[in-house]
Amino acid sequence: MTKVLMKGNEALGEAAVRAGCVHFFGYPITPQTEVPEYLVKRLPEVGGVFLQAESEVASINMIYGAAGVGVKCLTSSSSPGISLMAEGMSYIAACELPCVIINIMRAGPGLGGILPAQSDYFQATRGHGHGDYQVIVLAPSSVQEAVDLMTLAFELSETYRNPVMVCADGMIGQMMEPVEFDREGRGPPLADNDWALGGADGRERRIVNSLYLTPEDLDAHNRKLKAKYDLIAERERRCDLDAGDEPADLLVVAFGTMARICKSAIDLVRDEGLKVALFRPITLNPFPFSELRAAMDALSERGSVLDVEMSMGQMLYDVRLAAEGSRAIAFYGRAGGVVPSPDDVATQIREALST
Amino acid sequence: MSAHLTEVIMAGFGGQGMLLAGKVLAHAAMGLQREVSWLPSYGPEMRGGTANVTVCISDEPIGSPFVDRPLGLLVMSRPSLEKFGPRVRPGGVIVINTSMIDVGSDRDHDCVVVAVPARKLAEVAGSERAANLVMLGAYVGASDVLPVDAVEASLVREFEGRKARFVPANLTAFRSGVELGRSARQGSEVVR
Numbered sequence: 001m002t003k004v005l006m007k008g009n010e011a012l013g014e015a016a017v018r019a020g021c022v023h024f025f026g027y028p029i030t031p032q033t034e035v036p037e038y039l040v041k042r043l044p045e046v047g048g049v050f051l052q053a054e055s056e057v058a059s060i061n062m063i064y065g066a067a068g069v070g071v072k073c074l075t076s077s078s079s080p081g082i083s084l085m086a087e088g089m090s091y092i093a094a095c096e097l098p099c100v101i102i103n104i105m106r107a108g109p110g111l112g113g114i115l116p117a118q119s120d121y122f123q124a125t126r127g128h129g130h131g132d133y134q135v136i137v138l139a140p141s142s143v144q145e146a147v148d149l150m151t152l153a154f155e156l157s158e159t160y161r162n163p164v165m166v167c168a169d170g171m172i173g174q175m176m177e178p179v180e181f182d183r184e185g186r187g188p189p190l191a192d193n194d195w196a197l198g199g200a201d202g203r204e205r206r207i208v209n210s211l212y213l214t215p216e217d218l219d220a221h222n223r224k225l226k227a228k229y230d231l232i233a234e235r236e237r238r239c240d241l242d243a244g245d246e247p248a249d250l251l252v253v254a255f256g257t258m259a260r261i262c263k264s265a266i267d268l269v270r271d272e273g274l275k276v277a278l279f280r281p282i283t284l285n286p287f288p289f290s291e292l293r294a295a296m297d298a299l300s301e302r303g304s305v306l307d308v309e310m311s312m313g314q315m316l317y318d319v320r321l322a323a324e325g326s327r328a329i330a331f332y333g334r335a336g337g338v339v340p341s342p343d344d345v346a347t348q349i350r351e352a353l354s355t
Numbered sequence: 356m357s358a359h360l361t362e363v364i365m366a367g368f369g370g371q372g373m374l375l376a377g378k379v380l381a382h383a384a385m386g387l388q389r390e391v392s393w394l395p396s397y398g399p400e401m402r403g404g405t406a407n408v409t410v411c412i413s414d415e416p417i418g419s420p421f422v423d424r425p426l427g428l429l430v431m432s433r434p435s436l437e438k439f440g441p442r443v444r445p446g447g448v449i450v451i452n453t454s455m456i457d458v459g460s461d462r463d464h465d466c467v468v469v470a471v472p473a474r475k476l477a478e479v480a481g482s483e484r485a486a487n488l489v490m491l492g493a494y495v496g497a498s499d500v501l502p503v504d505a506v507e508a509s510l511v512r513e514f515e516g517r518k519a520r521f522v523p524a525n526l527t528a529f530r531s532g533v534e535l536g537r538s539a540r541q542g543s544e545v546v547r
Contacts, residue, residue: 005378005385005393031397115398142416175420176378176393178385257420264418337398341423 003178008143008168009034011179012102013042015150016074020187021100022048023073025062027055027081030114031170032104035076046186056081060088060101067097068208070196072154072189076102078170079120080111082128089163090129093225094210098157098190100150101135101165104173107337115337116170118256121314124167125285132222134229135163136236137284139255143177149282151182158190160232167284169310171257171339233286240280241291244270247300248277250353251327253292253319254308255281257339262308265345275300276349284315292322304328306352308345311335330355359414361500362422364439365490366407367431367452372487375513376429377408379491383501383509384412392420405435412500427498429490431455431473446545448498450490450536469493469539476531482521485528492532497540503533 006014013035016024024039036052043050053059059075066073077085082103092099103124107117124137136156140146146168153164190196197206212218242263254262259280266276279295281288296305305327307319313331320329332348334340363380365373374395381393389412396407409425411417426447430436433456443449445465454474462468471493473486480489488510495506510529514522 003385005382005391113398170397171394171420174395174397176381177417177420178391260417261419261421267418339421341421342419343423 003180005176006143006179007034007174007176008146008172009104009174010038011143011147012076012150012166012173013038015147015181016100016154017042017046017048018181018183018185018187019072019151019154020189021072021074021154022046022186022189023066023071024049024075025051025053025059025066025073026075026077027053027059029078029081031106031116031173032076032078032102034173035102035104056084057088060085060092063099063101064088064092064095064097067092067099068095068197070190070193070198072098072158074100074102076104078104078106079108079117082120082123086128088129089135090131090133091210092163093133093135094131095208096161096195096225097163097208098161099163100153100157101163103165103167105167105169107335113337114170116257116339117310117335117337118169118258119311119314119335120167121284121309121311124165125287125318133225134232134285135165136160136232136286137165137167139167139282139284140172141256141259141280143172143175144179145282146172147179147181154187156236160228161195162228162232167256169257170337236283237286237288237291238282239288239291240282241295242266242278243295243298244277245275246277247298247303248275249300249303250274250276250349251279251295251299251303251305252276252308252345252349253279253281253305253315255284255315258308258310261340261342262345264342265349268342268346269349274349274353276353281315287318287322289318289322292319293324296323296327299327304330304352306330306332306349308340308348309333310339360417361412361427361498362409362425363427363429363494363500364407364409364422364425365429366405366435366439367487368404369406371406371431372484373406373429373431374408376487376491377410379488379509379513380412380495380501380506381410382512383506386509387501387505389414390417392417394420405432407435427494427500429494431486431490433458436460448494450493450497452486452490454486465545467497467540467543467545469497469536471532471535473532476535477528480528480531481524482528485525488525488529489532492529493536493539494532496533496536498536
């Protein structure tokens with residue numbers, strides 16, 4: 001299939017259609033507005049439904065309803081809008097319904113700014129709403145990967161009947177890169193299943209509900225969910241390692257756009273003879289703990305770790321968990337929409353290696 | 356960094372067509388099976404009226420689409436020249452729109468600097484709105500970023516369909532830029 005030059009946001013929309021998504025509910029917010037802008041034109045062409053809701057709260061509840069009747073559906077927002085969707089995500093996860101949520105992260109907290117950030121890591125991986133639930137979180141670092149992960153997001157959401165979040169930053173959303181789609185036209189709908197609502201004529205009625213007033217029942221429900229999350233953690237970890245010349249003296253850990261900038265920085269310092277590796281989590285939840293630990297174990301004896309994020313240090317906590325104290329961990333982060341440049345990161349790498 | 360990596364920043368005010376010029380270049384590179392990225396500014400800068408784009412072209416997958424020190428710079432306005440001019444790597448190309456900028460560049464000693472009366476040449480070509488493509492032509496002529504015919508083909512594709520009537524003036528504008536770029540390159544003491 002031929003490659004086309006597309007903006008990340010538009011490519012995400014097209015990838016959703018090709019994954020079989022025909023229902024979109026959302027509310028505009030920079031820097032993700034090109035997702036709905038693209039789908040408002042595209043969805044009618046494939047017989048789909050585009051609906052601009054009156055708010056993010058309404059959007060996520062429309063998703064709740066659409067997913068409940070077994071429709072492949074998508075919503076998209078940016079950081080403050082995702083906060084508003086938190087309650088709905090908890091309900092959808094509780095009811096074990098499949099859906100995909102895009103977060104094109106911008107700088108926070110509060111209204112913050114509209115430039116790229118990665119400061120929703122805690123929000124995405126540690127929960128948005130209340131209760132013991134998790135969503136699968138995928139973090140692309142290029143427009144092509146955004147497309148590939150969008151396809152995967154719909155697959156995973158259906159397999160595990162769970163919300164999946166594609167978590168990118170404003171840079172991925174706004175940037176154009178060549179992309180290739182692995183299928184033509186609109187993808188298949190959800191497979192036949194035994195949970196979607198749609199009228200109980202001729203069959204036993206089904207119930208989508210998250211209210212369990214009997215504590216033992218709710219305990220059992222939580223255990224069932226936990227078993228599912230454990231299975232996801234076992235099976236669905238994804239990451240990318242550029243080990244370089246082994247054993248490296250420094251392991252840089254970064255995700256999304258930041259990982260690409262780190263890659264350019266690492267190319268610069270490798271030319272100076274420094275031995276630096278790069279680890280990039282692709283699934284932020286489940287986090288690739290064992291893979292990261294193995295990469296740390298492969299470092300030289302005094303090798304250390306540098307975690308780089310467009311936040312004040314959120315993934316850092318998972319990096320520390322993976323290390324379990326086995327390696328010194330330095331951190332470099334910028335916030336507010338300041339994107340560290342390859343030169344900035346190269347300086348941090350040299351510093352980390354000289355201490 | 357890859358020897359085959361070219362990064363160019365194109366900067367101007369909104370409506371001057373820098374984003375489009377970047378798109379034409381990116382599409383041309385894609386047609387030659389090169390890796391490309393096109394990253395626009397979309398933040399408060401844009402709200403202030405400036406519209407910049409960074410295009411990276413490489414034989415290898417592109418690392419950072421965000422660039423500190425580009426190899427090429429096209430500037431439509433003086434604030435952009437002041438902001439990005441000092442960052443261009445030695446041996447690079449700087450294209451300055453002299454219709455809007457009344458100062459030169461102090462980078463003549465280590466860069467190919469092309470002074471382009473973009474609006475005037477665009478008017479001569481038949482469309483004052485084609486100043487962006489005069490600038491792009493000057494850049495392509497002064498650098499070895501891509502073959503001229505590949506960029507021309509991309510330009511024609513960009514104006515396919517209803518906009519096809521704009522092609523002749525735009526092509527003329529582009530070519531007048533290429534000529535200016537080529538002679539600036541030949542006249543420059545900077546060997547790339």
